[in-house]
Amino acid sequence: MSSNQDNVAFSSNQENAEEPGDKQKKLLKNSSRRRKAWDIFEKLSEGVLFVSAFLGVITVILIFLFLFKEAVPLFLDPLSAPTLTAKNWYPISNPHIFGLWPLIAGSLIVTFGAILISVPLGIGAAIYLSMVASPKVREILKPTIEVLAGIPSVVLGFFGLVVLAPWIKDFFGLSTGLTALTGSITLALMALPTITSISEDAISSVPRKYMEASLSMGATRWQAIVTVIVPAALSGITASVMLGIGRAIGETMTVLMVTGNAAIIPGTMLEPVRTMTATIAAEMGEVARGSEHYHALFVVGVVLFLMTFAVNYIADLVSRRMKEVE
Amino acid sequence: MSKIKIEAENLKLFYGDFQALKNINLTMKEKEVTALIGLSGCGKSTFLRCLNRMNDIIPNCHVEGKLTFEGEDIYHPDCDVVALRKKVGMVFQAPNPFPKTVYENVAYAPKLHGTKDRASLDEIVETSLKQAALWDEVKDRLHKPALGLSGGQQQRLCIARALAIKPEVLLMDEPTSALDPISTLKIEELIRELKQHYTIIIVTHNMQQAARVSDRTAFFLVGDLVEVDDTEVIFTNPKDQRTEDYITGRFG
Known part of the structure; x- marks a missing residue:
């Protein structure tokens, strides 16, 4: 160029x-x-x-x-295609069963758990940093939280495996600590800095005049934050959440390490699961090129692609609708 | 003679070590329009923002002396600031409607203070907008974004929003400085209309505006209140030489 x-x-x-x-x-x-x-x-x-x-x-x-x-x-393939809707993923048994449900359920439950943990924490941290913390505290905390984003996922996975999993095993009295919950917590740690950092930027950039107007009408500081400041920053906050979710859905290494990789439809957060990403990563290396199993992994890839595409599309729609009001 | 609404006695205000207001003594009577005039940085806005304690949010700012609202000391430690601000509404220099709909802007404060019922909210919104002479222009776009209105309409919306808390006093900090002449005229008409029901204190740089809308005028100079009198007297027969210099434009 x-x-x-x-x-x-x-x-x-x-x-x-x-x-x-x-x-x-x-x-x-x-x-x-x-x-x-x-x-x-x-x-x-x-x-x-x-x-x-x-x-x-x-x-x-x-x-x-x-x-x-x-x-x-x-x-x-007339033999394999009907098995896609089965409840089991037995790719190397004979005959093969390529039921996608356990994998989709695994991905969804881990991601959902991660959202449940990281969204309130991330937005709470963002509000604290931008509205409550003194400038000094903010100068120390924000870069520290952003460092969390730079930790390689394999390191977080290692932490989940060695520290978190035994805790969860002992705390809930389980036979294994490698569960959907363990995956959710590590993924939440990965999404947290994205959500916090971008939300904080969005909240800080809300003009000061809105705060003044709200206070002048007899709002307390906290009421002003909840009724004016956060709603005004909502498109930025939504974007941060969607980016966080995007990262969580697509993340492979940590979940591969800490979720136990059992391809069964989980009943609770405290059972091992296997996500779509982990399945592709774990099996693609050993599969015979051109086999049914090989093609089945691509089907998993297509489903994953469509899901992340849907998340991004919805995020776009939401933030556009919010901008209309501004 | 109408009764005294707000009274400042030896009011002093400091930003850190800097004294922004020196011994202000000023009374404002019910249902009168008081104009505060003076050069930029002379303390008029600072004084105005004392009246609803908006200076509280500025760090290192502290006040000495006495400021009473209907005889109650508003800088008393037990004073309920929320209750005070419900009685003393404020309109800012630049229009600052929230990024919400027209309706939501006006209904904001009533909702905040506990009015939930839709019919009463509708009524408050309609009366406030009518009082602010904006109803006819926005009645068909109540649920459209307020930021789509023109600057003058936005400022009248802010006035409607301030009126929706049913205040007794309305503070206006250079409310027309960001507006074109027609919008300014509309807001001045509005002020004359509103003074039948409200006590109004307005900061302005525009001396014709002070002369047109106010009953009494106070002239500030570097933190001091130089002179306060009936507007007519100030503009025709000021007692202080500095006031005369200022209103005849021989100043700054």
């Missing part, structure tokens, strides 16, 4: 230098040549920007097509 721009700028300079002549004429000629060079430059930059914008879109489309292409053979 940059080499193109350089070339254009370079050649236009050269032309300017090579053309001597009548002063008036030179000025006109040069300016028109210069203009031409600028025109080319502008067209080129527009082109480059257009390509970069579309590259993202094209990539998404290509990825989806690829996923779908690899998933289709399973739908066409």
Whole structure:
């Protein structure tokens, strides 16, 4: 991209230098040549920007097509296709059963648990940081919370495995600490900094005049926060929650390590589960390319893709609707 | 002679070490419009914000002396600030409607103070908007965003919002400084209308405005109250040379 721009700028300079002549004429000629060079430059930059914008879109489309292409053979397989709605995931038994429900249920329960933990905590922390904490406290706390976002997921998974799982096992008197709840807590830790940080920005950027107006009508500080400040920041808060959820749904490593990976439909949060992401990650390495199992994993990928797509789409709709009121 | 609504006695205000108000003695009577005039930074807005204790939210700000509302000391430690602000409404310099609908803006304070019933809210919204001379312009868009209104309409909405708590006093901090002449005129008409029911204290930089709308005028200069008298007297026959200099434009 940059080499193109350089070339254009370079050649236009050269032309300017090579053309001597009548002063008036030179000025006109040069300016028109210069203009031409600028025109080319502008067209080129527009082109480059257009390509970069579309590259993202094209990539998404290509990825989806690829996923779908690899998933289709399973739908066409008369033996395997009906098993997709079964309640079991037995990919290497004979005959295969590729029931997706345990995996979808696993992903949903772990994500749902993570949302239940991280959303109230994250928004609470954001309100505290932006409205209650003194500037000094905020300067220390906010970067510290953001560091949490930088912890590699495998490290969090390790923490979940070694510290959290034994606690949960002892606390609830279970036979194993590797449960959906363990996964939810570690995922909540991953989503927390995203939710807190972006919500805090959203709340802090609500103009001070709203607070003043609310106080002047006899609201207490707390009432003003709840009735005016937080609603005014709601589109930003929603965006932060959706980003947090997006991260939780797609997260693989931690859940693979701490949820026990039993592909059964869980009855409670205290049972082992297996998520869609963990299934793909654990099984893709060992599967024979082109086998039913291979295609079944792509079906799982398609479902996962559609779910994250739905989350993003809903987030977009919600924040757009909120912006309309502003 | 109507009764005294608000009275300041030797009121002093400090921002940290800086003294922003020096010994202010001023009485404001019921259902009168008092205009506070003076140069920028002379303490008029600071004084205004004492009257509903909005200065409380500024760190390091403290007040000495006495300020009474209907005889009650509003800086007494036991004073209920919420109750005070329900009686003393405020309109700010720049229109600041909430990013909610027109209806929600006006219904905000009544809801906050416990009015839940839809019919009474509807009624409060309608009367407040009518009092603020905005009803006819917005009655068909009550549930549209308030930020879609023009600047002048937004300011009248803020007045309606302040009236919805049924205050006794209305504080206005340069309410027309961000508005065009037509909107300004509408708000001035409104002030003349409202003074039949409310005690109004208005800060303004516009001396014609002070002359047009107020009954009494107080002239502030660097934290001091120089002179206060009937508006007519201030503008035709001021006693203090500095007041005369200011109103004739020989100042700053």
